[in-house]
Amino acid sequence: MITAARSELSRYLRTETVGGTLLLIAAAVALLWVNSPWGDAYKTMTDTVLAIPPLHLELTLADWTKDGLLAVFFFVAGLELKRELVVGELADRKRAALPIIAAVGGVVTPAIIAYVVGFGVPGMDRGWAIPVATDIAFALAVLAMTGSRIPASARVFLLSLAVVDDLLAIVLIAVLFTTGLAILWLLAAIGCFAGWWLAQHKRIRTPLVYIPLALVAWYALHEAGIHPTLAGVGMGLLTRVRKDPGEFEAPATRWEHTFQPISAGLCVPLFALFASGVPLNGKVFGELFTDRLALAIILGLLVGKTVGIMGSSWVAIRLGIAKRPAHLGYRDMFALSVLGAIGFTVSLLVAELALDDEAAVELAKAAVLVTSMAASLAGSALLLRRGRVHQARRDARALEREQ
DSSP states (O other): OHHHHHHHHHHHHHSHHHHHHHHHHHHHHHHHHHTSTTHHHHHHHHHOEEEEGGGTEEEEHHHIIIIIIHHHHHHHHHHHHHHHHHTSGGGSHHHHHHHHHHHHHHHHHHHHHHHHHTTTSTTHHHHTTGGGOOOHHHHHHHHHHHOTTSOTHHHHHHHHHHHHHHHHHHHHHHHHTOOSOOHHHHHHHHHHHHHHHHHHHTTOOOHHHHHHHHHHHHHHHHHHTSOTTHHHHHHHHTSOOSOOTTOSSOHHHHHHHHHHHHIIIIIHHHHHHHHOOOOOSHHHHHHHTTOHHHHHHHHIIIIIIHHHHHHHHHHHHHTTSSOOOTTOOHHHHHHHHHHTTOOTHHHHHHHHHHOOSHHHHHHHHHHHHHHHHHHHHHHHHHHHHHHHHHHHHHHHHHHHHHO
């Protein structure tokens, strides 16, 4: 009975609408809490230090969600990326061309806009990376809720785009936020990755091998000066995705089914709870449209992501480099490009990593939250409109067949 209930809960948490809804609820709770009379309690909670003295780890609860729980999120992202690269949309070069080009355009354009708008602003030497990422869970949740009448190829395009987008964001995190590299700890992490690959190669199934390897890799990267969430990405990319003869499912599929509910139902919502607590008052709202840091993020996300994804896709299709997804028009692709402006999880993470001043971090987070909500509302409106158009076409075709 308990096993059946747990299985049903896991299946429920794997649906995109549920994961996105939990993310929104957690962010809303954080915003309401920090802007309530009990806001000091929120600050006390996030700043509470949870230490592991033998390992010399002294992290706040907010840091544990950012550095620890998000490693699970990135592990799932790594599994999804490996699956797409080996057996999914990105395995076929012709089909992979469009989402890859769109993702590159959707990273380069907002980075340029953010850098130009925020040029000279303290922290923008790395802060330009804040608007480059699309929140895969949030964007797919909006598509699932409002784009049910849109052709299925829309989800394939958005998912493939977001997976490549995540990969590029991961590379940026590795390059921009690695400081004081400790070679011995890096070698220890590489040894863990090699052990993971060897265990996969030898078809070892027991978690008694993989859990210690993952924990040591996380700690080694942390001590090496590399953001430890990259341990999750590495493990995901080194996991086998093809089934052996007689095997029910490959390890990547099995673990994705296991960890996706944990990521969507626990890790990402908790990160949102601890990262989204931004004081919203007249001063903050005024700065959103006057401060160049906030404007760089807002314009980078809303304009940069939309223009970058749509513009690069249009050019690639017109030049014959890539093919337009089946049954999708350019207006459909524009609606999906607007969804690409939903930053949230990775953008909030990069804001915390890139900026040192607490006031700047809070302003950047407010810009990400406001822009992500605006993009989700605009994208929803466009998808609903396009859905009515597609439904009318289907109804017309059905009527023609009846006649």
